[in-house]
Amino acid sequence: MPKSREIHLIQRPSGAPKPEDFALIERDVVDAADGEVLVQNLYMSVDPAMRPRLTAGQSLGEAMLGGALGRILQSKHDGFAVGDLVNNRLGFREFFTSDGKGLSKLSPDPDLPLTVHMHALGGTGFTAYGGLLHIGQLKDGEQVFVSTAGGAVGSVAAQIAKLKGCYVVGSTGADDKAAWLRDEVGLDAVINYKTQSIRDALEEATPKGLDVYFDNVGGDHLEAALRRMNTLGRIPVCGFISGYNSGHSSVSNLSNIIYSRVMLRGFVAPDFMHLYEDFQRDMAGWLKDGRVKYQETIINGIAAAPQALIGLMAGQNSGKMLVKLSE
Amino acid sequence: MPKSREIHLIQRPSGAPKPEDFALIERDVVDAADGEVLVQNLYMSVDPAMRPRLTAGQSLGEAMLGGALGRILQSKHDGFAVGDLVNNRLGFREFFTSDGKGLSKLSPDPDLPLTVHMHALGGTGFTAYGGLLHIGQLKDGEQVFVSTAGGAVGSVAAQIAKLKGCYVVGSTGADDKAAWLRDEVGLDAVINYKTQSIRDALEEATPKGLDVYFDNVGGDHLEAALRRMNTLGRIPVCGFISGYNSGHSSVSNLSNIIYSRVMLRGFVAPDFMHLYEDFQRDMAGWLKDGRVKYQETIINGIAAAPQALIGLMAGQNSGKMLVKLSE
Numbered sequence: 190m191p192k193s194r195e196i197h198l199i200q201r202p203s204g205a206p207k208p209e210d211f212a213l214i215e216r217d218v219v220d221a222a223d224g225e226v227l228v229q230n231l232y233m234s235v236d237p238a239m240r241p242r243l244t245a246g247q248s249l250g251e252a253m254l255g256g257a258l259g260r261i262l263q264s265k266h267d268g269f270a271v272g273d274l275v276n277n278r279l280g281f282r283e284f285f286t287s288d289g290k291g292l293s294k295l296s297p298d299p300d301l302p303l304t305v306h307m308h309a310l311g312g313t314g315f316t317a318y319g320g321l322l323h324i325g326q327l328k329d330g331e332q333v334f335v336s337t338a339g340g341a342v343g344s345v346a347a348q349i350a351k352l353k354g355c356y357v358v359g360s361t362g363a364d365d366k367a368a369w370l371r372d373e374v375g376l377d378a379v380i381n382y383k384t385q386s387i388r389d390a391l392e393e394a395t396p397k398g399l400d401v402y403f404d405n406v407g408g409d410h411l412e413a414a415l416r417r418m419n420t421l422g423r424i425p426v427c428g429f430i431s432g433y434n435s436g437h438s439s440v441s442n443l444s445n446i447i448y449s450r451v452m453l454r455g456f457v458a459p460d461f462m463h464l465y466e467d468f469q470r471d472m473a474g475w476l477k478d479g480r481v482k483y484q485e486t487i488i489n490g491i492a493a494a495p496q497a498l499i500g501l502m503a504g505q506n507s508g509k510m511l512v513k514l515s516e
Numbered sequence: 517m518p519k520s521r522e523i524h525l526i527q528r529p530s531g532a533p534k535p536e537d538f539a540l541i542e543r544d545v546v547d548a549a550d551g552e553v554l555v556q557n558l559y560m561s562v563d564p565a566m567r568p569r570l571t572a573g574q575s576l577g578e579a580m581l582g583g584a585l586g587r588i589l590q591s592k593h594d595g596f597a598v599g600d601l602v603n604n605r606l607g608f609r610e611f612f613t614s615d616g617k618g619l620s621k622l623s624p625d626p627d628l629p630l631t632v633h634m635h636a637l638g639g640t641g642f643t644a645y646g647g648l649l650h651i652g653q654l655k656d657g658e659q660v661f662v663s664t665a666g667g668a669v670g671s672v673a674a675q676i677a678k679l680k681g682c683y684v685v686g687s688t689g690a691d692d693k694a695a696w697l698r699d700e701v702g703l704d705a706v707i708n709y710k711t712q713s714i715r716d717a718l719e720e721a722t723p724k725g726l727d728v729y730f731d732n733v734g735g736d737h738l739e740a741a742l743r744r745m746n747t748l749g750r751i752p753v754c755g756f757i758s759g760y761n762s763g764h765s766s767v768s769n770l771s772n773i774i775y776s777r778v779m780l781r782g783f784v785a786p787d788f789m790h791l792y793e794d795f796q797r798d799m800a801g802w803l804k805d806g807r808v809k810y811q812e813t814i815i816n817g818i819a820a821a822p823q824a825l826i827g828l829m830a831g832q833n834s835g836k837m838l839v840k841l842s843e
Contacts (some may be wrong), residue, residue, distance in 0.1 A: 406770055427772035439766040444734055444756035447781030448568075453780045455773030475585075 193218045194491045195252040195282035202243050205434045205502055210243070211495035218284045220263060225286050226275075228264040232487075233280030234307055235497045235510040237405070238339075240433035255280030257514075258295065258307055269294070274431075281431055283514050298473055308341045308509035309483045310472050312458060316427060317345035318468045320460035321403055324425035324439060324454050331400035332419065334358045334391065336410045338376065341509035342427060345472075346403045347376055348481045355401075357393045359494030360387065360410065362504045369507070373482055377436075385514075388413040398422075404453075407431045408438035415445040424453040434502065484508025518545045521818045522579040522609035529570050529656045532829055537570070538822035541579075545611045545653035547590060552613050553602075554590040559814075561634055562824045562837040564667075564732070567760035584841075585622065585634055596621070603638075610841050611820055619766065625800055632670075635668045635836035636810045637799050639785060643754060644672035645795045646788035648730055651752035651781050654680060658727035661685045661718065663737045665703065666693030666811075668836035669754060672799075673730045674703055675808045682728075685721045687714060687737060689831045696834070700809055715740040731780075734758045735765035742772045751780040761829065767789030811835025 234256035257280035338359025378394035408431030432438030582606035665686025705721035735758030759765030
């Protein structure tokens with residue numbers, strides 16, 4: 190009988206997660222019972238939004254949850270055939286059985302790499318698309334700022350804004366990502382927030398203010414953006430990385446939203462599922478003609494999944510962070 | 517020739533405004549020239565939103581600005597007749613001449629006191645109405661929290677929410693205002709934020725969480741509300757009194773808006789002018805049948821206007837703070 194390895198959270202991180210917060214556990218792989226399928230995960234996703242669940246939400250001593258792409262190995266379920274690819278929320282493990290709930294079949298685009306369905310053409314890309322266009326109500330030619338623009342969500346948001354004729358400023362925490370955003374993606378201005386004052390650099394980079402700030406960070410980034418918002422500006426709030434490890438992240442100038450009549454709105458992708466077909470069509474086209482570029486950081490093997498999450502929180506990824514679990 | 521007295525800002529307040537930040541200046545009253553009117557102000561309004569302008573916006577050594585209700589004394593303008601009542605933005609002075617720009621004629625409701633047109637049936641009432649129904653998208657029967665519910669805006673917002681069948685919690689800073697809100701207005705729970713922990717008291721008062729928080733305060737009130745917001749909750753942000761004197765007011769848990777997909781939106785009344793007729797009709801009816809109650813604090817004479825503003829910032833008003841300038 191083969192074994193399935195999985196990652197458990199065994200203690201809640203204090204501050205940044207550490208290797209000893211996690212454990213690698215082996216379990217027997219069991220066959221699919223009637224009405225079930227056996228799935229082998231091929232890739233799993235590692236996302237900043239996983240961090241808050243480590244503090245509250247994720248049970249201790251159980252396999253962690255997260256997006257993954259798997260292949261059906263056995264099927265006693267009418268809805269799935271052996272070989273089908275399935276998106277699932279049961280990452281951080283190699284194999285699992287399922288009654289089919291929570292699985293959605295993927296028909297991959299034959300003209301694109303499989304992995305783009307896990308980022309630009311998947312959840313992170315859809316988050317960027319709907320966050321910018323639906324929540325942020327982006328209009329052509331507006332002034333836009335995207336934080337962590339080198340990441341999986343930010344890089345897509347920044348490029349969609351460029352496609353819409355906007356003036357786009359991005360922030361990132363590393364010079365190589367800044368160079369990619371400037372030279373490959375073609376952003377109008379790029380700020381390295383580890384070497385520059387985000388407040389001063391954003392002021393200098395936005396002579397016409399900001400109409401939309403796509404926020405992945407909160408904290409000092411949000412404060413800097415609130416100083417620059419134009420009247421009736423919009424701030425779709427996708428993430429708050431600045432507070433994920435500390436548990437809080439203060440913003441001192443929120444009152445600015447009154448004078449400029451700014452809207453902040455937190456969101457998750459299920460808020461705009463009605464846009465999913467539009468997104469798939471638009472994004473597949475943009476990827477094929479090279480108008481949306483992407484980067485991937487792919488780590489090998491389930492045992493490295495905790496380190497992938499730790500590295501993501503430290504900004505060690507370029508673009509989407511994935512763990513490859515099987516060929 | 518009569519004299520017109522007016523209030524100038526002569527230095528910018530550091531922290532709470534003090535009497536020595538203001539000066540009373542006398543000017544000659546001049547006659548209306550061709551195309552002009554001469555106006556005598558009857559009442560002027562004192563509002564929390566005046567405080568930020570003292571730090572930036574209001575010129576030093578000039579008469580201050582603010583809402584007022586005046587009467588036409590002389591007219592060489594086709595649009596106005598002697599005796600007409602006019603709303604204007606030239607408070608803090610007894611007389612002024614005008615070419616008519618910025619004046620709007622008031623036809624007072626004969627069945628209501630004149631002063632209600634300066635609060636419940638005027639700007640503060642309209643701010644509450646549109647802020648709650650349009651910006652806050654209030655639905656019947658929701659869970660609502662209104663801060664500074666004893667004030668001119670808050671008291672109307674809280675009562676409109678009650679009229680819509682909502683469960684309504686209000687905060688205020690004085691026991692007499694708390695008693696009025698509980699016993700006269702009929703709020704479901706009232707918090708005195710000067711004697712109770714706003715965080716603990718709001719948690720206890722909102723067993724079903726909050727769908728709408730009408731924010732006049734920011735700071736600790738907003739933090740307490742963010743802990744209680746239900747999914748897809750809305751926070752119309754009308755004021756940020758907690759930061760008006762200090763210049764900033766931190767909020768540490770703004771990331772909560774992501775998980776609950778909460779919207780915050782700053783606004784001013786001109787954002788929803790299309791609702792003004794609906795407001796006038798609804799509010800006049802509610803005032804006449806006693807379903808909206810109000811309080812007024814009326815100070816006499818232009819010389820007392822600085823003290824009225826200082827007292828307002830210290831919460832010494834019950835309901836709308838007005839200064840009576842003339843019979």
